[in-house]
Amino acid sequence: MGDDSEWMKLPVDQKCEHKLWKARLSGYEEALKIFQKIKDEKSPEWSKFLGLIKKFVTDSNAVVQLKGLEAALVYVENAHVAGKTTGEVVSGVVSKVFNQPKAKAKELGIEICLMYIEIEKAEAVQEELLKGLDNKNPKIVVACIETLRKALSEFGSKIILLKPIIKVLPKLFESREKAVRDEAKLIAVEIYRWIRDALRPPLQNINSVQLKELEEEWVKLPTGTPKPSRFLRSQQELEAKLEQQQSAGGDAEGGGDDGDEVPQIDAYELLEAVEILSKLPKDFYDKIEAKKWQERKEALEAVEVLVKNPKLEAGDYADLVKALKKVVGKDTNVMLVALAAKCLTGLAVGLRKKFGQYAGHVVPTILEKFKEKKPQVVQALQEAIDAIFLTTTLQNISEDVLAVMDNKNPTIKQQTSLFIARSFRHCTASTLPKSLLKPFCAALLKHINDSAPEVRDAAFEALGTALKVVGEKAVNPFLADVDKLKLDKIKECSEKVELVHGKKAGLAADKKDFKPAAGRTATSGAAGDKDTKDISAPKPGPLKKAPATKAGGPPKKGKPAAPGGAGSTGTKNKKGLETKEIVEPELSVEVCEEKASAVLPATCIQLLDSSNWKERLACMEEFQKAVELMDRTEMPCQALVRMLAKKPGWKETNFQVMQMKLHIVALIAQKGNFSKTSAQIVLDGLVDKIGDVKCGNNAKEAMTAIAEACMLPWTAEQVMSMAFSQKNPKNQSETLNWLSNAIKEFGFSGLNVKAFISNVKTALAATNPAVRTSAITLLGVMYLYVGPSLRMFFEDEKPALLSQIDAEFEKMQGQSPPAPTRGISKHSISGTDEGEDGDEPDEVGTDVVDLLPRTEISDKITSELVSKIGDKNWKIRKEGLDEVAAIINEAKFIQPNIGELPTALKGRLNDSNKILVQQTLNILQQLAVAMGPNIKQHVKNLGIPIITVLGDSKNNVRAAALATVNAWAEQTGMKEWLEGEDLSEELKKENPFLRQELLGWLAEKLPTLRSTPTDLILCVPHLYSCLEDRNGDVRKKAQDALPFFMMHLGYEKMAKATGKLKPTSKDQVLAMLEKAKANMPAKPAASAKGTSKPMGGSAPAKFQPASAPVEDSVSSTVETKPDPKKAKALGVSSKTKSAQGKKVPSKTSLKEDEDKSGPIFIVVPNGKEQRMKDEKGLKVLKWNFTTPRDEYIEQLKTQMSSCVAKWLQDEMFHSDFQHHNKALAVMVDHLESEKEGVIGCLDLILKWLTLRFFDTNTSVLMKALEYLKLLFTLLSEEEYHLTENEASSFIPYLILKVGEPKDVIRKDVRAILNRMCLVYPASKMFPFIMEGTKSKNSKQRAECLEELGCLVESYGMNVCQPTPGKALKEIAIHIGDRDNAVRNAALNTIVTVYNVHGDQVFKLIGTLSEKDMSMLEERIKRSAKRPSAAPVKQMEEKPPRTQSVNSNANMLRKGPAEDMSSKLNQARSMSGHPEAAQMVRREFQLDLDEIENDNGTVRCEMPELVQHKLDDIFEPVLIPEPKIRAVSPHFDDMHSNTASTINFIISQVASGDINTSIQALTQIDEVLRQEDKAEAMSGHIDQFLIATFMQLRLIYNTHMADEKLEKDEIIKLYSCIIGNMISLFQIESLAREASTGVLKDLMHGLITLMLDSRIEDLEEGQQVIRSVNLLVVKVLEKSDQTNILSALLVLLQDSLLATASSPKFSELVMKCLWRMVRLLPDTINSINLDRILLDIHIFMKVFPKEKLKQCKSEFPIRTLKTLLHTLCKLKGPKILDHLTMIDNKNESELEAHLCRMMKHSMDQTGSKSEKETEKGASRIDEKSSKAKVNDFLAEIFKKIGSKENTKEGLAELYEYKKKYSDADIEPFLKNSSQFFQSYVERGLRVIEMEREGKGRLPASAGISPQTEVTCMPAPTSTVSSIGNTNGEEVGPSVYLERLKILRQRCGLDNTKQDERPPLTSLLSKPAVPPVASSTDMLHSKLSQLRESREQHQHSDLDSNQTHSSGTMTTSSSSTANIDDLKKRLERIKSSRK
Secondary structure: OHHHHHHHOOOHHHHHOOOOHHHHHHHHHHHHHHHHHOOOOOOOHHHHOOOOHHHHHOOOOHHHHHHHHHHHHHHHHHOOOHHHHHHHHHHHHHHHHOOOOOHHHHHHHHHHHHHHHHHHHHHHHHHHHHHHOOOOOHHHHHHHHHHHHHHHHHHOOOOOOHHHHHHHHHHHHOOOOHHHHHHHHHHHHHHHHHHHHHHOHHHOOOOHHHHHHHHHHHHHOOOOOOOOOOOOHHHHHHHHHHHHHHHOOOOOHHHHHHHOOOOOOOHHHHOOOEOOHHHOOOOHHHHOOOOOHHHHHHHHHHHHHHHOOOOEOOOOOHHHHHHHHHHHHHOOOHHHHHHHHHHHHHHHHHHHHHHHHHHHHHHHHHHHHOOOOOHHHHHHHHHHHHHHHOOOOHHHHHHHHHHHHOOOOHHHHHHHHHHHHHHHHHOOOOOOOHHHHHHHHHHHHHHOOOOOHHHHHHHHHHHHHHHHHHOHHHHHHHHOOOOHHHHHHHHHHHHHOOOOOOOHHHHHHHOOOHHHHHHHHHHHOOOOOOOOHHHHOOOHHHHHHHHHHOOOOOOOOOHHHOOOHHHHHHHHHHHHHHHOOOOOOOOOHHHHHHHHHHHOOHHHHHHOOOOOHHHHHHHHHHHHHHHHHOOHHHOOHHHHHHHHHOOOHHHOOOHHHHHHHHHHHHHHHHHOOOOHHHHHHHHHHHHHHOOOOOOHHHHHHHHHHHHHHHOHHHHHHHHHHHHHHOOOHHHHHHHHHHHHHHHHHHOOOOOOHHHHHHHHHHHHOOOOHHHHHHHHHHHHHHHHHHOHHHHHHHOOOOHHHHHHHHHHHHHHOOOOOOOOOOOOHHHHHHOOOHHHHHHHHHHHHHHHHHHOOOEOOHHHOOHHHHHHHOOOOHHHHHHHHHHHHHHHHHHOOEOOOOOOHHHHHHHHOOOOOHHHHHHHHHHHHHHHHHHHHHHHHHHHHHHHHHHHHOOOOOHHHHHHHHHHHHHHHHHHOOHHHHOOOHHHHHHHOOOHHHHHHHHHHHHHHHHHOOOOOHHHHHHHHHHHHHHOOOOHHHHHHHHHHHHHHHHHHHHHHHHHHHHHOOHHHHHHHHHHHHHHHHHOOOOOOOOHHHHHOOOOOOHHHHHOOOOOOHHHHHHHHHOOOOOHHHHHHHHHOHHHHHHHHHHOHHHHHHHHHHHHHOOOEOOOOOHHHHHHHHHHOOOOOOOOOOOOOHHHHHHHHHHHHOOEOHHHHHHHOOOOHHHHHHHHHHHHHHHOOOHHHHHHOHHHHHHHHHHHHOOOOHHHHHHHHHHHHHHHHHHHHOOOOOOHHHHHOOHHHHHHHHHOOOHHHHHHHHHHHHHHOOOOOHHHHHHHHHHHOOOOOHHHHHHHHHHHHHHHHHHOHHHOOOOHHHHHHHHHHHHHOOOHHHHHHHHHHHHHHHHHHOOHHHHHHOOOOHHHHHHHHHHHHHHOOOHHHHHHHHHHHHHHHHHHHHOOOOHHHHHHHHHHHHHHHHHHHHOOOHHHOOOOOHHHOOOHHHHHHOOOOOOOOOOOOOOOOOOOOOOHHHOOOOOOOOOOOOOOOOOOHHHHHHHHHHHHHOOOOHHHHHHHHHHHHHHHHOHHHHHHHOOOHHHHHHHHHHHHHHHHHHHOOOOOOOHHHHHHHHHHHHHHHHHHHHOHHHHOOOOHHHHHHHHHHHHHHHOOHHHHOOOOHHHHHHHHHHHHHHHHHHOOHHHHHHHHHHHHHHHHHOOOOOHHHHHHHHHHHHHHHHHHHHHHHHOOHHHHHHHHHHHHHHOOHHHHHOOOOOHHHHHHHHHHHHHHHHHHHHHHHHOOOOOOHHHOHHHHHHHHHHHHHHHOHHHHHOOOEOOOEOOOOOOOOHHHHHHHHHHHHHHHHOOOOHHHHHHHHHHHHHHOOOOOOHHHHHOOOHHHHHHHHHHHHHHHHHHHOOOOOOOOOOOOOOOOOOOOOOOOOOOOOOOOOOOOOOOHHHHHHHHHHHHHHOOOOOHHHHOOOOOOOOOOOOOOOOOOOHHHHHHOOHHHHHHHHHHHHHHHHOOOOOOOOOOOOOOOOOHHHHHHHHHHHHHHHHHHO
16 A cells, blocks of 8 residues: 555645546545535635546546546536636536446536536537537437436526527437437427427428327426526526515516516527528519519419528518519509518518518508408408518508508508507507607597598507507597597407507506506617517516615606606696697687676776776776686686777777786786687787887786797797788897797797798898897707707808808807796696606607608609619719709708609619719718608618628728718617618628728717617627638727627627637637626716616616626616626726616625726727817817926826726826826736727826826836836837827927936936837927927937937938928037037037938038037047948948837748848948949838738838939038928828838829939839739829829929039939839730820820930930830830820820920820821720710810811821721721710711711722731821832842942832831841841931931831940840840850940940949830830831840840849949849749749
């Protein structure tokens, strides 16, 4: 036993892992004991065993394993960490326990699985068990099924998901093993117990015997609802409560309520969706339109079969529905109508919610078809409409249904009412709000008085159903006028009604318990009411119990939800009053007198019409007393007011009597039951007196009293119409004033805006200014209630008036309407209970919008308009859209019925023409505003397609779509969008733009919602795939949106949804979920009032921790403990904190101790942007001060409150510095883990740190600087770029600290400044540091100057802002400073500049005092560095900078950067002169690879230009202001980096500085030459060409005229430009991108250059012109042929019009045109003839024939004719079809000309014999036949061949070629030797020189002669490399030899060669590319042929020579150079591989 003693000593956990089974057994036994002893579930002991539990259950020894299982069971039951082991342990149980022979092992295994389920891990367990079902061992399968069955039986179907189990059931039934089949049967019975018949459809295909057995078992099951017998931990208190209830003997009804929620599985959910659209018969749409009914029937039958599938896959069913709708509506055969209705039923049932979008189209058609009498048709239609109703909501189809209610046909009325009755049955009190009930009741009340009994009965049934659903209290107000008989009938019907959701809703409504339910809907919004009908039924149940379980006392009836407590009661009561309106018949004068005499003293009645005013006054006094004493019930109001109106009545002349009279009217109105009849008697008189100076106030008082009695809306309407029917302006203005006041007192509810608006318009047009002013005041008051939409009605007013109205509106902006004070108190008697306030405010809100008059525009949406919008021609489509926009504009507000418009507009949203898409989006935006909330019904068919547009690749289209979606959402709210699967379908599309825009939008909208439809969960899987999208932006947006999804769905649901992901993805997503959980915001509270009160019974429903899904509201109400972290996250947000604390007492203690574990920075989406906007808009103080004042600190505190943890903020703003240190320590700790948070709050953090710089405590300062160093390191790793705002509010304060006396601090600050350059451009840092040099602190001045020197040294002169000159002058001032350190620093900085720039510095500094100058010169001598060496050093210093940026990047990214630096160093060391460098500088490298590899933004440092020694040019005056600053590293994130880099470089091409331009061109050429990179230029071609011809103009106008500029520089620039263009136009795909306008300007520039006489005077000018010639040919051949032809025609037209233009210019343009004509036969098919003919038409319009004939030259007219002739010949008569773009072509001269030509060519068909020569070469001469030509040429060549006649022959050939420029001499040259060919060419050139002298352009060729016969084209680096003919390697010496020969020929001295810097690859002159074949030669002109010949000659004769490949240069100065280049080329090649 020796070894026994060994293991005995080991600790328990090690024993458990021991290899001896005994040791393990002992270990497990001890572990079991330990587990049973530990009382605290959070004890650290548990964690020790975390990794061992799997071993406990999978032990290889069966005995030991049993003990292990026991221990594991106890562990799982008690340890809080056990959940982490779920997956591995359960999978161990499945594979290693379930196959054990011992029953005990299996039992324990099952118990462990069930225990995991109890600790809330059901999903993971179920996943493992389902995997176990695929195991080959049947034992394991049986055990897994048994475990699932037990779990289901114990926990219920809510915890165990049935869908996955049901999916595998059929497979289990087919198993070969009987045991498996039996077990499957048992679980099927168990499932049936929970979901009943929903299980039948999925099992319909199993073996019939098995099915029969199942049926038998199913029948035996008890019918009661099953209840779970075991609960999750979180539900265990509920369990205890149930037991308590049962033991108390109470019925378990309370528990039954949750139980009711169990049947949540719907058979539909368990089915697989079937795709049917593709299975429709191919000819379905033709057949359905067929004339024969049999064919139509066939088509419908085919559909009927397909829609029988119980679940259909979502798709675009619009066309199918349209076809079926047409059959239902229009088909004459009733049998087919019934069949189509059945198909619609099938679709609705199979698609469910997805059919909702089509419901609106179909409902009216079906309802109107009820006119059919045949029972089977009626039945089919009923089924269809009922099925359709379930796919949508009553709200959505209410408009359509109400419209049909007015139909004259009784059957239609009857069936509609019955449909309404059936629909109501599906509703609950919450889904049938008052706003919806009101219009339905009104319509049904009309029907109960109908003449047809069936209509009446149907209406009674519908009203009875409504009564049953919402209770009498809600319906009674609408039934006020119904007599008792009918009322009884309604009640009788209501008793018979059976509701779909059981009786519950009805009961609740009748009992008083209904109130909490009302509160529930008020507080939690429409949380899923509509969508989850099965859940909505039991809602009142849990709520009944809510008050009991809370300490909150009685429920508050949802009061907090009403924004204006008093106000809503007021409006409520008015509603109550409306129903009890006092109706009084008009009485005759006699009756009135009688009634009055009964209540008034007799004297009083007699004196009423006395002629003595005193008597009348006395009479009035008595009258008043009598009225004051009268009782309300006895007061005969009408009689009394009639008495007052009796003569003299309102014509009373004495003001005292009149005042009294008016006062009495007010009294009667207040005290009696005053009716509208009475009011009508007095109002006229009151309006008449309202303008009276003395009585006006009394009149107003009386009116107000009447308004209170008869409701303001009615009174106001009466008063307004009376005031405006008379002429007295005083009365009018006072009436308006009274009304303004009254609206404020009574509120706006119920007012008829329409009537007012017309009266207000009348008032605004009044001549009297007082009336106008009053009207504007009234508008201001209305604006408070109606909002900005009011303005739309007055847009056509005069501008002056409009500006007054706007001013009034502006005054009102931001004010909220006052709470109504009147119209309340008196009627509280009307018995309306305030319990219904909850849903009142909503109604007021919608009222205001509904009051706006809406126009019906459906009649204007004609079918012509719709077809226009869908036309093939975009112009017509545009017209259609314009018309729609105009219709909507004109209508202002429209009704929701817009006919076929939605489908038409939907089609335009994916128009190929983006302009139309944008226009459509604008229309949809208009539509949303015009239609208001009614746009809801169009969300599915129009709103969702707008979301699809968010995926457009164009930025502006996406922006427009987003604006449109926002405009819609503003009107509709978010619910409509989130319902159904549409949104999730959009998110599913893998379009990065769509995804990022949509997620961004959701992230913005979701936080504002209080509840969302349950369908939001459908988006989650796609959200997860977005988290792993390839596109970084999509990932970021998905991460931003995550917390907001979680806020609505809860962490649990979200975590559950990860189940379907791959394991790796799952881990990543779960980690992100954890992170999001911490940042999850609280749901927005109901209203400001709501949050501040402690909530009563209804609160828990709203502030449920988000983890509890809606249906768990019971559990969360009872037990508010789940997930303490969650509560904390809610608590962090300061807004909800107070409410939180009060509601959940248990949490407050918890908060104190654990508070600090959460994140310290909360990411608020767009928080930073908002703060910047606020600062820009001066809403907050700008961060700018000498010492921080209190208001700055306060402001920062408020800004921080939303995004910094409360406890940290308290530390940060504590008065004691120790706390600041603590805060900094915490911030340092959290820096790495909370990068996003830090970046999100960076501006605030930096501002807070600036405050620390003003503290006197050194330790805080040191700590702050430490943190800053870490912070900027992190920012540079994250490749973050400081914003301007962050920089300007931080850098100046940091610079203050650079002058700190302590050395350490200064050092730290300098280190920080250094790091800052990585996140903020040095050029922008420069001005801040420059500002620091002006400080009074000499240390600061010295340090700043030194820092400036470092910046210049590292980044070159370009950092100096605003210009190097100004900056250096400022620095130089400090040379004379009194402080020695400052003087030294200034001198050192200038020396640094000198080292980079040489003597140029002195010019930049300007004049210095003698003393300063001598100090500077002395210092420069001492530094003794030669400028030439500087760049090398600089380049060596620089790579480390770039490296540090990429240090955190992967190797991939590092590669190119290192490569770069080594290349650069080589390049530098290779040459002595900086400007001779072979490589382009780092900043100018356009290294696409690096850009692409670098996923972040490329560090773009200040480009430092190569400084040429141009001393004689640099007069101070001439320093060009840097036009282009270095691009800030803050590139536009939307574009890829490449694009922005290219944009930057292109912008430099047009620079005024020649060197900048050359460098930019070099880089572009670099890109164009490499095929794999050239496409990066795509999309930038126009931009590049524009920059180029701008540069050409600049050279032509400015540089050439500049005496001081060396012309060599200009030639070099020209060479670059032309070389670049040639490279560009070699690449056809890029060349074709050039647009017409740009080509026109380019050709203009090139031709101008060819004609520039100043150029040819330069020695290399000829070469330039020759290259231009070649370029022009390239442009003509390679550009888009339509564009270039068009450009040339426009150019010709312009040049002929311009008087200043030289004839030479037009001539060259025409030559280009001729060349184009010659190319036509090959290109005709690619040309857009319509456009060309339009251009010719315009040309002929500007230059009619007569005008052209007057031209000096006949060339223009000939050119035009030739062009047209060629076109005619190639196209034939078809050409006349291409005149579509010409407006009135009949008047066009062009058409006539073409017709003539066609006619002519028809006549002369014979002359076709002159065939064109070989390939597209134009005919030589009409008359001379081919044979003649050949003889003639043969003769000439004979002469050239003979010695004597050589010269003569050459001259003849020259003449001949001049005459027939297109003659083909190739065949004669082809057979001759190479020598002979070049001899002929040289000879022709000599003759050309002699004859033309200096003549630039011989008529025959557009190419200039060379100055010297021998002059060779300079070596070039054109794109294609000319291969060596026999492929040998070529040594460098060959090139040197060739170079020498060339130099001698060109008269250059070879001795000077070494001093001349070699030209860089691009600066060598471009020449002709190798010509590929002889046929191609025919295309180019003779001299071009000649040049290419020489090239060939060299390649043939000198077979061991080859041109270098495109990236290398041929001419170079030393062997070393070329060898080096070769090596590099090899290196590049190998690295590429």
